[in-house]
Amino acid sequence: MHDLVIEGATVVDGTGAPARAADVAVRDGLIVEVGRITAQARERISAPGAWLTPGFVDLHTHYDGQATWDETFNPSIHHGVTTLVMGNCGVGFAPLKPGPKAAAVADLIALMEGVEDIPGVALAEGVRFDWQTFPQYMDALERMPHSLDFLVQVPHDPVRMAVMGERALAQQAATDEDIRAMRAVVREALQAGAVGFSTGRTDNHRTARGQETPASEASMDELTGIARAFEGLGHGVLQVVSDFDLMRGPQRFDAEFDLVEAMARASGRPLSMTWLQRDPGGDQWKAIRHRVDRAAAQGLALGLQTAVRAIGALIGPDASFHPFMGFPGYKEVGHLPLAERAAALREPARKARILAEKSERLSGDGTPIPPLVDLLLARIELIAGRMFPLADPPAYEQPVTTSFAARARMRGTTALEALYDHFSQGDGSQLVYFPLFNYNEGSLDTVREMLDHPQALVGLGDAGAHVGTVCDASATTFLLTHWVRDRPHGRLPLERAIHLLTARNARHLGLTDRGTITPGLRADLNLIDLARLSVGTPHIVRDLPAGGRRFLQKAKGYLGTWVGGACVQRAGTVTSARPGRLVRAGQAAKSAV
Numbered sequence: 001m002h003d004l005v006i007e008g009a010t011v012v013d014g015t016g017a018p019a020r021a022a023d024v025a026v027r028d029g030l031i032v033e034v035g036r037i038t039a040q041a042r043e044r045i046s047a048p049g050a051w052l053t054p055g056f057v058d059l060h061t062h063y064d065g066q067a068t069w070d071e072t073f074n075p076s077i078h079h080g081v082t083t084l085v086m087g088n089c090g091v092g093f094a095p096l097k098p099g100p101k102a103a104a105v106a107d108l109i110a111l112m113e114g115v116e117d118i119p120g121v122a123l124a125e126g127v128r129f130d131w132q133t134f135p136q137y138m139d140a141l142e143r144m145p146h147s148l149d150f151l152v153q154v155p156h157d158p159v160r161m162a163v164m165g166e167r168a169l170a171q172q173a174a175t176d177e178d179i180r181a182m183r184a185v186v187r188e189a190l191q192a193g194a195v196g197f198s199t200g201r202t203d204n205h206r207t208a209r210g211q212e213t214p215a216s217e218a219s220m221d222e223l224t225g226i227a228r229a230f231e232g233l234g235h236g237v238l239q240v241v242s243d244f245d246l247m248r249g250p251q252r253f254d255a256e257f258d259l260v261e262a263m264a265r266a267s268g269r270p271l272s273m274t275w276l277q278r279d280p281g282g283d284q285w286k287a288i289r290h291r292v293d294r295a296a297a298q299g300l301a302l303g304l305q306t307a308v309r310a311i312g313a314l315i316g317p318d319a320s321f322h323p324f325m326g327f328p329g330y331k332e333v334g335h336l337p338l339a340e341r342a343a344a345l346r347e348p349a350r351k352a353r354i355l356a357e358k359s360e361r362l363s364g365d366g367t368p369i370p371p372l373v374d375l376l377l378a379r380i381e382l383i384a385g386r387m388f389p390l391a392d393p394p395a396y397e398q399p400v401t402t403s404f405a406a407r408a409r410m411r412g413t414t415a416l417e418a419l420y421d422h423f424s425q426g427d428g429s430q431l432v433y434f435p436l437f438n439y440n441e442g443s444l445d446t447v448r449e450m451l452d453h454p455q456a457l458v459g460l461g462d463a464g465a466h467v468g469t470v471c472d473a474s475a476t477t478f479l480l481t482h483w484v485r486d487r488p489h490g491r492l493p494l495e496r497a498i499h500l501l502t503a504r505n506a507r508h509l510g511l512t513d514r515g516t517i518t519p520g521l522r523a524d525l526n527l528i529d530l531a532r533l534s535v536g537t538p539h540i541v542r543d544l545p546a547g548g549r550r551f552l553q554k555a556k557g558y559l560g561t562w563v564g565g566a567c568v569q570r571a572g573t574v575t576s577a578r579p580g581r582l583v584r585a586g587q588a589a590k591s592a593v
Contacts, residue, residue, distance in 0.1 A: 002027050002041035003565060006527060009052035014502035014516040016495050024052060026523040029565040029579075033519060047527055050559060053498050054515055055082025055524030056476045057505035059272070059457060060239075060305060062116050062465035063150070064092045068140070069126040069545060072147045072574050076463045078536075078554045079476045082524040082563045083506070083514060083583070084463070087153030089241045090200035090215050091115050093127060094137030095185060097162040104161075105129050107169070111157055114208035114368030115200070116465035117320055122548030134159075134189035138582060146580035147568040149524075151509065153239060154189040156199035156215040156226070168214040179225035186229040193584025195509055196237035196269070197226065201256070203247050206368040220259050227267035235510050235586035238263060238271040239305075244288070246281040247371075253284070257291045264300055270508055272303035272457055275450060276311055282440040285450070292455055303508055305459035306450045308479045309396045310435030313469045314551060315387075317341060317428050318540050320468030321373070323380055323419055326359035342428030345420070355417055376436075384408065384415030386439060389422065390431040392537040396478065397444045397487070404432070431538065448490045451483070451500070457508055458500040467550030474535040476501055477555045481533055510585060523565040526558060533557030 004026040011022045011034065023037040033039075058081045063073055067086065076084060086092070091111055096104040105124075113120040131137040134154055141152070160168040163181045174182070186197050205213045215222075230236050240260055245252035264271040277285045292302045315322045318338050324330040333344040344350060359378075363371045376383055385405035388398045400406060408418040422430055438447050450456055463473035479501065483492040506515030514522040536554045544550055554572065561569045566579040 002032065002037070002039055004043045004045070004523075004562075005037050005039075005041040006045045006047050006052055006525070007037070009047035009050050009527065011517055012051055012053045012494060012498045013518065014054040014498055016499040019051075019494060021048075024517060024525070026525075026562070026565045029523055031517060031519050031521055031523050034517060045527070045560070047559070049529075051526075051528040051530060052517065053080075053526045053528065054502040054517055055526055055561065055563065056080045056501040057082070057509070057511070057515060058084040058459070058461060058463060058476065059505050059508070060088050060459035060461055061086055061463040061473075062088060062091070062112075062118075063463065064152075065112065065118060065123050065127045066464045067146070067150065068128060068144065071145055071578060072568075073150070073463075074574070075471065075473045075552050075554060077147055077561065077569050077574055078558065078572065079474055080501075080526045080528070080555075080558055080561060081148060081463075081473075081476060082526075082561065083149040083151070083511070085151045085153060085195060085509065086464075087155045087194075088198050088239055089115065089205070090156040090198050090213065092155035092158055093129070094131055094134045095158055095162040096129070096132050097165055099165075101129070107161060108158060110208040111213065114210075115205045115213060116462070117469050118465060118467055119544060119546070119548035120208060121546040122544035124546070126545030134185065134194065135192035138189075138192055138194070138584075142582040145578035147574065147578055148563055148580040149583050150580065151195040151583045151585060153196040153198045153237075154186050154194050156197065156218070157213050159185050159226075160214045160218070169211060171212060171214070171217055173219060174222045179222050182222070182226050183229045186226055190229060190233055190236055190586075193582070193587050194236070195583075195585040196239060197229070198239040199223065201240065201242040203243060203245075204370040204372055206370060208368050210364060210366045210368060220262055223259060223263050224266040227263045230267040230269045233586060236267075236269050237509060238267055238269060239273075240271065241274040243278065244284065246278060246284060250281070250284070253287055257288070261291075261295055261300060261302075264295075264302060270301040270303060272305045272459070272508065274460065275304035275306050275456075276437045277440055277446045278437050279440055285446070289453065296455060302455060303457045304450070304453060304455045306453070306456045307438060307447065307460040307472075308451070308458060308475045308483065309444060309447060310439040311437040311460065312433060312435035312439070314390065314431050314471070314538055315434055316431040317423050318549070319431065319551075322423065322432075323359075323377060323416065324354065324423070326362045326377065327354050327357045328360065329354035329357055338429065339427040342424050342426065345424035345428075351420065351424070355414075355420060381405070381415050383434075384419065386435055386442070387415075387419065388433045390433045390538070393534055394433065394537055396433065396435070396482065400442050429540075445490065448483075448492070451492060456500065457505060459505070467544070467548075469551075471538045471551040471553040474553045474555060477533065477535045480528070480530075481535060485530060485533070511583070523562055525560075525562040527560045529557045529559055531557075
């Protein structure tokens with residue numbers, strides 16, 4: 001007898017093959033039959049008209065802390081994800097450096113709070129830090145039940161801090177002895193089942209103390225030396241985030257890309273990197289594409305982690321950022337409860353005074369705010385052409401005619417005043433969507449071109465991070481609503497979209513036991529009502545440890561999500577099932593596809 005049969009669904013199997021109507025049977029956590037199924041089952045679900053897809057594989061999350069207190073990986077569980085990868089961008093919570101534990105913990109919290117916008121008080125209260133080494137961290141995660149499967153990467157910054165101590169924070173060069181020690185730490189974690197190694201090399205990342213991240217200027221010798229930790233293992237990937245020294249000048253691009261290629265060659269493993277259309281530097285993404293195409297022609301496995309929409313921010317008085325946070329007049333009332341703050345901002349005298357002021361500098365020593373923020377605030381009248389009201393449901397691709405710059409022109413005011421009036425309305429909860437990267441032409445046409453690239457890997461949702469700025473865990477759902485169903489032009493074929501969310505990412509990670517609806521593979525599944533599917537509206541909640549604030553966005557239209565045959569959410573309600581596990585790379589059961 002089967003455990004479950006889903007009848008008559010439109011099966012989009014993840015391989016890229018045409019969708020077809022079929023039944024799918026599940027037994028003992030595996031898909032056992034696809035076709036016309038009449039055998040008995042403990043549960044039968046009639047699903048004509050609904051899509052049945054493999055569970056989504058999210059390559060790029062930052063649940064490293066949240067996974068120690070949240071069994072469900074909220075909000076990813078509401079957006080079809082069944083397998084996720086943590087430890088991206090070189091930041092994480094293990095290993096701990098030797099010596100006083102409190103100091104080691106404080107350094108890692110400052111790192112994650114600054115780089116990933118996760119409240120430090122929430123991390124201090126929520127993360128137990130009952131480990132020292134990276135394998136011990138993995139063991140701690142494994143002891144806790146979870147809804148979804150997850151894999152971990154070894155992050156460069158904590159490794160560097162554990163080996164080099166204060167010299168790492170001071171950006172000192174690693175010695176040969178340091179490099180050997182870091183390679184040993186990474187090797188130990190890989191042998192314990194870590195899926196890879198990640199490093200961050202962007203000038204926009206700062207610790208909560210305003211310092212550059214410890215590994216952001218690591219040398220080629222250091223990075224290639226660590227990459228040799230993969231030798232002879234036969235599993236694992238590398239992940240890199242880099243802006244290729246854009247703020248220092250385009251002439252540095254090739255040298256930085258040479259370093260990335262050298263890492264991939266030294267490891268002998270697939271490497272993925274962040275792929276964005278940046279601003280400034282709008283053509284850099286083409287240079288990245290050119291170098292990746294050239295490397296691929298030489299047999300080097302380089303992947304391009306690609307977002308499905310703009311990389312931007314939700315801004316408002318209760319979010320992490322808004323245009324008035326540096327204004328002296330705003331700071332006078334910034335401590336008030338939100339509704340009282342909005343009322344104070346509506347006072348005519350206060351409004352006139354604030355609009356006559358200039359923003360104080362926000363970046364610098366002692367703050368994680370990058371210099372880019374000050375540059376943007378200085379150009380607010382220009383960039384307001386890329387700031388849009390966030391409605392319900394949210395629209396992530398809006399024309400310039402709906403922007404605050406256009407609103408201001410129609411009203412005969414400045415864009416700053418138009419933003420001020422928006423934020424001071426009602427209870428002050430109104431949000432503005434600011435697409436920063438991938439939106440230089442005022443549309444997502446560049447993203448569409450990226451998604452067609454043969455090396456594209458859908459990622460960059462940053463689930464679990466930037467919690468006061470975005471909720472891009474919804475990117476999986478957005479790919480289906482916007483690119484498959486709703487966009488007036490340039491839509492993505494359904495089969496291509498599902499392949500990108502499932503088998504493509506699974507195979508990049510070396511996972512052959514999931515990612516397609518194929519007999520013998522894991523029953524990681526989504527049943528989706530296309531007509532009702534929506535990303536949901538972002539809203540602020542205070543459900544993190546210590547009452548920490550974050551944006552949440554809950555999708556509608558997922559009729560059910562199954563992990564290893566167990567239903568973990570049904571019609572938007574998380575179940576009590578906890579089938580998720582730490583997937584130890586190189587040790588997981590493999591099935592032929």
